[in-house]
Amino acid sequence: MSYIKIEDLSLGYDSEIVCSNINFEINKNDYLCIIGENGAGKSTLIKTILDLKEKKAGKILFSENLKKSEIGYLPQQTVVQKDFPATVYEVVLSGMLSQLKYRPFYTKKEKNHAKQEMEKLGITHLQNKSYRQLSGGQQQRVLLARALCASDKILLLDEPVTGLDPQVTQEFYGLLKSLNEQGMTIVMVSHDLSVLKYATHVLYLKKKVPIFMEKEMFIERYGKEIYND
Numbered sequence: 001m002s003y004i005k006i007e008d009l010s011l012g013y014d015s016e017i018v019c020s021n022i023n024f025e026i027n028k029n030d031y032l033c034i035i036g037e038n039g040a041g042k043s044t045l046i047k048t049i050l051d052l053k054e055k056k057a058g059k060i061l062f063s064e065n066l067k068k069s070e071i072g073y074l075p076q077q078t079v080v081q082k083d084f085p086a087t088v089y090e091v092v093l094s095g096m097l098s099q100l101k102y103r104p105f106y107t108k109k110e111k112n113h114a115k116q117e118m119e120k121l122g123i124t125h126l127q128n129k130s131y132r133q134l135s136g137g138q139q140q141r142v143l144l145a146r147a148l149c150a151s152d153k154i155l156l157l158d159e160p161v162t163g164l165d166p167q168v169t170q171e172f173y174g175l176l177k178s179l180n181e182q183g184m185t186i187v188m189v190s191h192d193l194s195v196l197k198y199a200t201h202v203l204y205l206k207k208k209v210p211i212f213m214e215k216e217m218f219i220e221r222y223g224k225e226i227y228n229d
């Protein structure tokens with residue numbers, strides 16, 4: 001089942017084109033890993049798909065199976081976000097914001113949903129703690145629970161393991177893998193090539209012609225290039 005199709009997309013800022021000729025498709029249950037050098041346009045691509053940034057050219061087509069509001073997003077964390085003054089429960093619950101529309105309060109059902117996601121990720125005991133007092137790994141679990149409140153279909157994650165130690169990183173990857181096995185579509189920007197072992201597809205952003213392929217074929221053709229870089 002198709003979710004998103006990208007055709008001849010160009011990304012950029014002001015008069016500068018960062019990357020063009022981007023073509024790929026995301027289908028239900030894919031695990032797409034987006035890789036590329038610093039500045040290749042990975043974060044810009046995610047923001048453009050989410051409409052947080054205007055595209056320069058091309059098409060981003062959403063199928064009837066997916067609304068833009070049904071995407072769960074886990075942004076690259078900034079120092080300011082790490083210091084966010086709210087409780088864990090409040091941060092997770094804010095994942096429901098897109099469903100509030102003009103309603104100024106959360107329903108009991110939405111609150112229960114937030115609690116279920118915290119339970120699923122093993123962070124219920126942290127719910128009344130301040131988000132900024134948590135470790136990096138705990139913060140990422142909170143943000144993942146928040147993204148899961150927004151969507152049970154697809155998650156877009158922008159370098160989610162930056163700054164996490166190797167063990168916490170592997171735990172986080174394990175969480176994503178089990179979500180993917182349960183039917184969740186995963187799209188992840190990563191500098192960590194070890195994550196390719198979980199991926200079904202790879203998008204390699206390069207200035208001239210970005211490459212999109214099934215993972216096995218990609219490793220066969222471009223393994224040397226990316227691992228020797």
Ligand SMILES: Nc1ncnc2c1ncn2[C@@H]1O[C@H](COP(=O)(O)OP(=O)(O)OP(=O)(O)O)[C@@H](O)[C@H]1O
Pocket residue numbers: 013018036037038039040041042043044045
């Ligand atoms: N707000 C902005 N205004 C102007 N240029 C920007 C802006 N944000 C990013 N850029 C430029 O666009 C290019 C792509 O940036 P982007 O953050 O998408 O790359 P990336 O592949 O995610 O890099 P990294 O791996 O370092 O996170 C870079 O040259 C960057 O300097």
